[in-house]
Amino acid sequence: MKDTKIAVQEIRAFNRFYTDIIGLLDAHLLNSAYSLSEVRTMYEIYTGKSVQASQIMTAMHIDKSYLSRILKKLTQEGLISKTPSEEDARASLISLTEEGLKVFKTLNKASDEQIDGLISSLSPRKLEQLVNHMQAIQEILQHK
Amino acid sequence: MKDTKIAVQEIRAFNRFYTDIIGLLDAHLLNSAYSLSEVRTMYEIYTGKSVQASQIMTAMHIDKSYLSRILKKLTQEGLISKTPSEEDARASLISLTEEGLKVFKTLNKASDEQIDGLISSLSPRKLEQLVNHMQAIQEILQHK
DNA sequence: ACTAAATAGTGGACTTTGTCCACTAAGTAT
DNA sequence: ATACTTAGTGGACAAAGTCCACTATTTAGT
The missing domain is CATH 1.20.5 (Single alpha-helices involved in coiled-coils or other helix-helix interfaces)
Known part of the structure; x- marks a missing residue:
């Protein structure tokens, strides 16, 4: 207790x-030129390859109208494209355009480099420990 | 590499x-009836006992005008009070009122209970491990 | 098949949150 | 005394997020 x-x-x-x-x-x-939510949205599309808006919604725990606007903006900027879903006429499948992929990869690389900076002063040993602790936390908290 | x-x-x-x-x-x-920033502000005042706005600012990495408004709102709601600093006539020392302390403690307790829920299904052993991992991460990342 | 309920997404209208800037007043340094 | 910095306030605005109503489908119940 x-x-x-x-x-x-x-x-x-x-x-x-x-x-x-x-x-x-x-x-x-x-x-960057993009908001946190926009980047996270691109991330979800990137990892999912081709996803429905509703999937992004649940992944991000975000309001559907808010997401709708984010997707609209990204579409207007030519970073993503929508193709009608064949299974569900209400939905569309969203994917990154070539340009979107390029932008995302640049942002992604910057994030990688930032983490790099965070751990640059750590010894290989400490770094390994750090990662192990992180994975352990995930395992403990995931199985509950 | x-x-x-x-x-x-x-x-x-x-x-x-x-x-x-x-x-x-x-x-x-x-x-709750309070925003994240408001609660965090109360937390800073609570732990500092009596602090200057500028201290909260640096602790929270928050814009000073934004903080000013938060403090104004909390003052209006009777949760905090300001007394002029004796060392610096520009500044005031901020502290929780009795009511503010009461409100904060309630929120704080709710947060505790939430964590409680998160770990309720863990064995004492797992819980200990979890905490150890967390402390280890802090130690590794703090000394850089 | 037919109606009712659920789901996918959009857009209006709004609130909340946070930023930028200019300003006053007091403290610090030269 | 003068210039520079720091503490805090407030105006004006931008960004982020929420709530609601609506259309168009799809799903479930009978």
């Missing part, structure tokens, strides 16, 4: 710590 | 994973 209470405090301390890290990393993207 | 590349991808996977967790936890606070 008491251990749990202490654990909760320590988890919350980590959450604050990691919120700051993520905020720092995100700040970088905010200086 | 190559290991680093893989590590970067794994760190980014963790970041996405943990961003979702934090988002989930924050969603809860968003249903």
